[in-house]
Amino acid sequence: MIRQTSTAALAAFSLLCAAPCYAVTIFVSNEKDNTISVVDGNTLEVTKTIKVARRPRGIVLSPDYKELFVAAGDGDIMDVIDTKTLEVSRHLESGPDPELMAIDPKGERIYIANEDDSLVTIMDIKSSEVLGEVPVGVEPEGMVVSPDGKIAVATSESTSMAHIIDTEKMKLIANVLVDSRPREAKFTADGKELWVSSEVGGTISVIDPATWKVVKKIRFQVPGVRPELLQPVGIEFSKDGKLAFTALGPANRVAVIDTATKEVKDYILVGQRPWHLEPDPEGKKLYVANGLTNDMTIIDMETLKPEKSVSVGRLPWGVAIMP
Amino acid sequence: MLSSSVRRPRRAIHLLAGVTACLLTIFLVTGASVAEEPQATPAGPPPAAATPPAAPAAVPAASAEMPKIKLPIVYLGKEYDEPPPLSYAEPIIRDKGIQGARLSIKEANQSGAFVGRAFDLEEAIVPANGDVVAKAKEILKHGDALIVADLTAPDLLAVADLPEAKNSILLNVRVSDEALRQEQCRSNIFHVIPDWAMRADAIAQYLIWKKWPRWFVLRGDSPADKDFVAQVQRAAKRYGGKIVEERVYSFPPGARNLDSGHQQIQGQMPMATEGAPEHDVLWVADTDEAFGDYLPFRTYTPRPVVGTQGMQALAWDPSYTEYGAMSFQNAMRKLAKRPPTERDYAGWLGVRILADGVMRSGKNTAPEVKAFLLSDGFNLEGFKGLALNFRDWDHQMRQPILLGGGTRTVVSKSPQEGFLHETNLTDTLGFDKPETKCKFR
Numbered sequence: 001m002i003r004q005t006s007t008a009a010l011a012a013f014s015l016l017c018a019a020p021c022y023a024v025t026i027f028v029s030n031e032k033d034n035t036i037s038v039v040d041g042n043t044l045e046v047t048k049t050i051k052v053a054r055r056p057r058g059i060v061l062s063p064d065y066k067e068l069f070v071a072a073g074d075g076d077i078m079d080v081i082d083t084k085t086l087e088v089s090r091h092l093e094s095g096p097d098p099e100l101m102a103i104d105p106k107g108e109r110i111y112i113a114n115e116d117d118s119l120v121t122i123m124d125i126k127s128s129e130v131l132g133e134v135p136v137g138v139e140p141e142g143m144v145v146s147p148d149g150k151i152a153v154a155t156s157e158s159t160s161m162a163h164i165i166d167t168e169k170m171k172l173i174a175n176v177l178v179d180s181r182p183r184e185a186k187f188t189a190d191g192k193e194l195w196v197s198s199e200v201g202g203t204i205s206v207i208d209p210a211t212w213k214v215v216k217k218i219r220f221q222v223p224g225v226r227p228e229l230l231q232p233v234g235i236e237f238s239k240d241g242k243l244a245f246t247a248l249g250p251a252n253r254v255a256v257i258d259t260a261t262k263e264v265k266d267y268i269l270v271g272q273r274p275w276h277l278e279p280d281p282e283g284k285k286l287y288v289a290n291g292l293t294n295d296m297t298i299i300d301m302e303t304l305k306p307e308k309s310v311s312v313g314r315l316p317w318g319v320a321i322m323p
Numbered sequence: 324m325l326s327s328s329v330r331r332p333r334r335a336i337h338l339l340a341g342v343t344a345c346l347l348t349i350f351l352v353t354g355a356s357v358a359e360e361p362q363a364t365p366a367g368p369p370p371a372a373a374t375p376p377a378a379p380a381a382v383p384a385a386s387a388e389m390p391k392i393k394l395p396i397v398y399l400g401k402e403y404d405e406p407p408p409l410s411y412a413e414p415i416i417r418d419k420g421i422q423g424a425r426l427s428i429k430e431a432n433q434s435g436a437f438v439g440r441a442f443d444l445e446e447a448i449v450p451a452n453g454d455v456v457a458k459a460k461e462i463l464k465h466g467d468a469l470i471v472a473d474l475t476a477p478d479l480l481a482v483a484d485l486p487e488a489k490n491s492i493l494l495n496v497r498v499s500d501e502a503l504r505q506e507q508c509r510s511n512i513f514h515v516i517p518d519w520a521m522r523a524d525a526i527a528q529y530l531i532w533k534k535w536p537r538w539f540v541l542r543g544d545s546p547a548d549k550d551f552v553a554q555v556q557r558a559a560k561r562y563g564g565k566i567v568e569e570r571v572y573s574f575p576p577g578a579r580n581l582d583s584g585h586q587q588i589q590g591q592m593p594m595a596t597e598g599a600p601e602h603d604v605l606w607v608a609d610t611d612e613a614f615g616d617y618l619p620f621r622t623y624t625p626r627p628v629v630g631t632q633g634m635q636a637l638a639w640d641p642s643y644t645e646y647g648a649m650s651f652q653n654a655m656r657k658l659a660k661r662p663p664t665e666r667d668y669a670g671w672l673g674v675r676i677l678a679d680g681v682m683r684s685g686k687n688t689a690p691e692v693k694a695f696l697l698s699d700g701f702n703l704e705g706f707k708g709l710a711l712n713f714r715d716w717d718h719q720m721r722q723p724i725l726l727g728g729g730t731r732t733v734v735s736k737s738p739q740e741g742f743l744h745e746t747n748l749t750d751t752l753g754f755d756k757p758e759t760k761c762k763f764r
Binding site for chain 2: 115116118137138139156157158159160161163172175177179180181200201202226228231250
């Protein structure tokens with residue numbers, strides 16, 4: 001009897017996680033609920049809901065995974081959560097209306113896009129001292145730091161540009177005009193390409209960091225889906241760099257792009273209005289926040305199939321994953 | 324719950340096909356004729372024309388060596404007499420439109436600085452007894468102009484028809500007159516503000532979606548009221564609505580609501596609305612704001628009010644928050660010290676169209692900017708979740724329309740899901756290409 005039970009238990013357990021089994025913790029910002037949902041990567045249960053300041057959107061882990069940074073736009077503040085205690089441990093005076101931010105690879109500085117002020121605020125992570133402010137275009141959102149830490153890029157949604165910042169001099173060195181409403185900027189892991197999504201323009205611009213020129217535009221097409229609904233927002237790359245994934249907003253899909261050919265290979269149906277997504281550090285699963293269905297879809301990055309959807313809070317915006 | 328991603332799209336296509344069959348049946352049964360050609364099945368791939376546009380050839384490369392070019396944008400207007408709001412509690416706003424333009428020029432300069440471009444807003448608003456055509460002539464003496472036109476239809480046509488205005492661009496941000504998009508269209512006029520047909524269709528689609536197809540129309544007697552109602556009649560034919568009665572409001576114009584006014588109005592409104600055949604909504608056309616705002620909750624039978632009051636079809640609503648709208652809402656409240664009106668948004672869009680047109684095309688002359696505005700490369704972001712651009716058959720800006728105005732939150736946004744169009748769902752609002760009466764001179 002006991003033997004059967006333990007075999008059954010083992011079988012059940014192995015069904016839960018295909019070997020090798022590892023525990024990740026997923027953090028989801030719920031824009032409308034003013035909370036962060038903490039989801040266990042194995043059981044896919046929400047284990048905790050952390051209260052934060054109003055309108056949490058951007059959610060980013062420090063490189064050492066010790067702190068989780070949450071940009072609370074209407075609260076005009078950045079809440080910092082201790083990932084051990086899962087409590088808000090301190091705040092950063094981020095400047096008004098922070099939306100998205102990026103932390104440099106060394107974990108020393110945080111770059112914050114202040115949406116209402118057309119500014120990028122550069123701060124020391126530990127001391128929260130403001131090191132500099134860079135004026136950028138109207139309505140900045142996207143924020144990324146290059147893998148070598150030398151360049152930071154902010155996108156301005158209204159001006160429709162990607163602004164290139166020299167992080168040492170804290171000055172603009174180039175401004176790249178892209179298609180309407182650029183939401184996210186991401187470097188490839190080798191730093192050789194900068195990808196910028198244009199939500200209303202419906203394209204992803206691939207920019208060459210050697211010249212800061214757009215070298216390629218990626219477009220989307222899904223039979224039966226009106227073209228104007230194909231609105232790329234979040235961009236993520238697979239661990240081996242061979243694939244890129246982008247959430248297409250009202251098209252309710254994630255597009256899979258071959259990074260070498262820049263061709264779209266597949267479209268994966270998820271929940272409604274996916275904007276941001278995040279792969280786990282091992283590159284096995286992709287977690288997609290579906291704003292309008294209040295849930296998160298987990299995609300297997302090998303099979304490219306959606307596996308499960310997990311309910312989180314209202315209007316989930318961004319995802320961060322801790323191993 | 325998700326099954327395989329392969330089955331889902333096919334199921335979606337079956338669902339869409341089912342909805343198509345349903346809608347086609349509705350149209351056939353009610354005897355209404357849909358204005359556009361029979362729809363292709365939604366399962367087919369969109370035609371090539373609908374795919375996103377190629378990048379314009381002349382996009383300026385961002386560089387510091389670009390010469391600083393200053394291009395004047397003119398806001399041409401007049402201090403026209405406007406009906407005051409029905410309630411004394413509401414402030415009379417005298418700077419509609421121009422405030423939106425002022426915000427937009429500020430942003431245009433902020434963006435332009437990155438590519439070595441600067442913009443000037445010349446405010447040319449003549450007083451109530453002034454001569455706006457003479458003002459236009461003065462401006463056009465300096466050559467072709469980029470003009471945001473906050474003018475009534477007769478003034479707009481008078482300016483557009485000046486020989487010296489031939490190659491200028493006039494952006495209409497004020498009037499919804501249908502004739503301006505049809506028989507009186509002009510090659511040098513572009514319409515930012517929606518026309519009556521778009522407004523009527525936007526409301527009609529929602530009412531049909533709600534299954535409220537019986538409409539009791541109550542209108543004032545001004546030309547604009549009649550213009551709107553003509554488009555409501557057209558919308559009824561297109562979408563299977565039924566106008567059960569069209570009545571002219573015949574009571575003397577309601578006094579603005581004073582301390583003791585409400586008993587009179589309480590008695591008057593039921594009298595004005597009684598005896599109509601069974602209907603689902605009261606559709607009011609009262610562009611002079613004389614009685615329409617008195618109708619909600621006072622009609623003879625309990626019916627929602629839509630049209631120029633109640634639930635309205637608008638390009639902007641002060642409570643609209645989607646697609647980054649809050650940045651505009653906040654910026655306008657900060658600048659103008661009041662919530663933005665529809666004309667502020669149109670004025671803002673007008674300046675943005677011209678500035679964006681210059682920046683993205685890299686061109687400095689009005690004819691070249693105009694060509695760009697009509698090209699595939701022009702796709703404007705305007706907080707509506709879709710790119711905004713111009714219909715080439717009548718120069719009307721195609722745009723989603725908000726349904727609200729009389730409520731604290733936006734009720735809906737048209738075009739409504741479920742309606743179908745071959746190339747662009749937004750073109751289900753207003754006059755589509757096969758129906759246009761516009762022949763550019």
